[in-house]
Amino acid sequence: MRIPCPICGTRDRREFTYVGAALPRPSDEEWGAGWDDYLHNRENPAGETRDLWQHEAGCGAWLVVTRNTVSHAVLGAELARGATA
């Protein structure tokens, strides 16, 4: 698996740390279903998914990676800041 970092170019998966599903952070002030969903509950799709990775051993940027959980194909990556939802 290789991930195309928009800053550094395509790099080996070893340089990246997986964080989890890329979800919008809830704006709720209080604990409730919004935070429970954000922290715990997952679509967990078999197929295309968008998840957060950090280019830890590279530029340090947080990326949203689009990939396929069945084939392991990596379909694209963009900077998490300003990523399209």
Next chain:
Amino acid sequence: MRFSALKVLKEGLTGNKGWTPHWRDPEPKPEYDIVIIGGGGHGLATAFYLAKEHGLTNVAVLEKGYLGGGNVGRNTTIVRANYFLPGNSEFYSHSLKLWEGMEDELNYNVMHSQRGLINLFHSDGQRDAFARRGNAMINQGDDAVLLDREGVRKHLPYLDFDNGRFPIYGGLYHPRGGTARHDAVAWGYARGASDRGVDLIQNCEVTGIDIEGGKVRGVQTSRGAIRAKKVGIVVAGRSGQVAAMAGMRLPIESHVLQAFVTEGLKPVIDHVISFGMGHFYISQSDKGGLVFGGDLDFYASYAARGNLPMVEHVMEAGMTLMPMIGRARVLRSWGGIMDMTADGSPIIDKTGVDGLYIDCGWCYGGFKAVPGSGFSFAHLIAQDRHHAPAAGFRLDRFRTGHGLLDEEGTGSQHNLH
């Protein structure tokens, strides 16, 4: 058909012509009292205990592939009861006791071998943590012995004790830990359930769950609709997908875990060895293959095969621990889909739908749980109340924050287990 020494001898002398199929292959009926989705270890054990403990036999197990073709036939077969947290420890303690009676209970040779498990430690801090864990195990009524360096050397003389990074300080020895023949466990429960009247339906994928007015009515399958008064979901790595058929989202992410086996060797490793600091564990199968593995690949996956970085990592860890392993040749490697919860512990609970129950989230440790989970899930389905040893495995613990079971102490967060 019952197995006995006499029967084996007789068949051996008469060309093995008298053996019969181990379970019936029935057509699905239009309706059952209880439908279990998933014919892995947990689903088959659930069906067996529904019949045996609760006298419920109008039951079907629906399996999309073949019985035992999932993780129950892909794991590295470690069976142990060395948990620390209340909530986990009484459950695994109960499960290990069921293991100890399993061969008699099923009249099936599952090759359960209590060869002893040794968890290694490499610092004073780790020794303290393992001493504490050992005391928790003893308090639970299980067995644990804290070994010093020389104690470990008596059992495992071939380790690299003076490794620069991970010198061996000692180990926590769990004599009742060990291994079993994974397929036989699935087959034994399947035969026991089928003999008691449970229908085991293979090549039958559940594609929908019928719910009316908040109550479960049955399931849609690749072999037609089947009505049921109660439905249990026990589909391991596919839990999220099947739960979605009932409109649920679970605190689960599916990940891939790999394992490896070498060609057959003469007996060399007598125990199960766990090298936690290197994320490596190993045992030797009765056929002689060294069976070993490491950690998750650490990204969501349904591929049932992993990537090379983890292969390299596991091989390096093996070489660090026991350099002699470098002479062995790896025969094959494979992966399985793990249903990882946010706190690393399982779920056995009711759902928001009346008559719909779920048993999932076994992560990479669900083989040893097969009998305990089957027993407790059958109890929940039959009696509509939790079985005491599994009462902590609540689905709502993530939302409420009460009773989280973070055995590793890393935090209740998906990418940390």
